[in-house]
Amino acid sequence: MPPSQNLLLASLSAPDRALLAPHLVPLTLSIRQSLEKPEQTIEDVYFPESGIVSIVAQSPKGDEIEAGIVGREGMTGLAIVMGNHQSPHQCYGQVGGEGLSLNANRLRAAIAASPSLHRHMLLFAQVFMTQISQTALANGRSNITERLARWILMASDRLGSNEVNLTHEFLAVMLGVRRPGVTIALHLLEEQETISAARGVISIVDRRKLEAASRGSYGVTEAHYARLFPTDAPAAAA
Amino acid sequence: MPPSQNLLLASLSAPDRALLAPHLVPLTLSIRQSLEKPEQTIEDVYFPESGIVSIVAQSPKGDEIEAGIVGREGMTGLAIVMGNHQSPHQCYGQVGGEGLSLNANRLRAAIAASPSLHRHMLLFAQVFMTQISQTALANGRSNITERLARWILMASDRLGSNEVNLTHEFLAVMLGVRRPGVTIALHLLEEQETISAARGVISIVDRRKLEAASRGSYGVTEAHYARLFPTDAPAAAA
């Protein structure tokens, strides 16, 4: 099997990869396509190779906010890895792309058969937990501009690209803020020459400056990931 | 071994409990006592029997915010359960109390010896992940009063008591808001006759009304917990 573009799969040991390979099914993920719904049994998990998937928390009241994003560095369906069959999160395509899907029962079987596979995925789950808690921190302590800078950097890492295709409206929903708030924040970042924005596209111009603009809201999760998956790190940071 | 006051331990199967029992060491936790520091090897995990422990996320800039709390329904040191030896979180006593500590290596050995023990703790880890993402949601979407109501309810569950001993200052740090903001929010909740507050003590007066005052920010985590640990649920909700 050729090593996948998905970094989590690629960093598996050869035997573990071989365990999953026969059951991986290529899948194109489009925007807003739902992969998991809250309180509903997860049928398949998903390893993105391009594109981004959003994990969204919601309240009974109907409020929503993005808890984290997953790209080619990880996988969806962590509930399965944790031994459950569902989660209280929504999960859907945010930036369209390709990936590999895997039946949840196959994954359970593989995990039961290979402790090292389980360990590997649990480590990713821990990193994802870090991402969520850093999101909680950013939501509570950072302003829109800082959170936007964080989001763009994280998306860029996970896409392996300096360009992100997204509308203001979508970003506003993910960040849990007002749409014109995103417009204004993007203008601020443009003034600082950290990014350039056109209709539906945001490009990173000066990554270092953009990291500075995030004022500490970006970096902890990425450092955690780099520590646990050293081989992937350069690629993820590229 | 008498079943512990810690609900996670109490809900273990008898053999799994027996596996841990010889290594559990009673420990009194005082306020602000640190149990884990970010990027530092975790020596012991901790099962509270009373009191509350805060898990706090921090940014390189020095900003802090509470990602979640743990009481007698759970445990600290989930990083060990996930196969790592550290986490990027702070972890310290928030409301003083008693508990049982367990050496991290002993825990690792027990997990290796008993898949069912591992499964059990991973399910708690999944619930805790839910708690963190709901915190992210509350931080982004709820106002101070709602978040405060949520915090009081969660603390009450985890303490098994209607009274919580805490200063405004402490709450302000945890919620990531200004101290007088907490004072004002508490007054609002008092006006609604949901709580009564005295110097350093908050008492729940009308739990239903307080839940309503949280406007949907409370409940998702607790429902998730109740689904996975059915026997504990009545106790945790009492």
Next chain:
DNA sequence: GCGCAAGCGTACATTTGCGTACCGTTTGCC
């Protein structure tokens, strides 16, 4: 029993973000 510090109440000016609304511009589609 006095003093001091911790805890709490309050005030004011300021900033940030919100809700809403309207309008120009681009884009895709027929």
Next chain:
DNA sequence: GGCAAACGGTACGCAAATGTACGCTTGCGC
């Protein structure tokens, strides 16, 4: 080539939360 929808820019009044600061009470140590 024309039209509708999606997208983005801007404006206005308003609410929420902030930073800062001052002062009162309560309780504990000496």
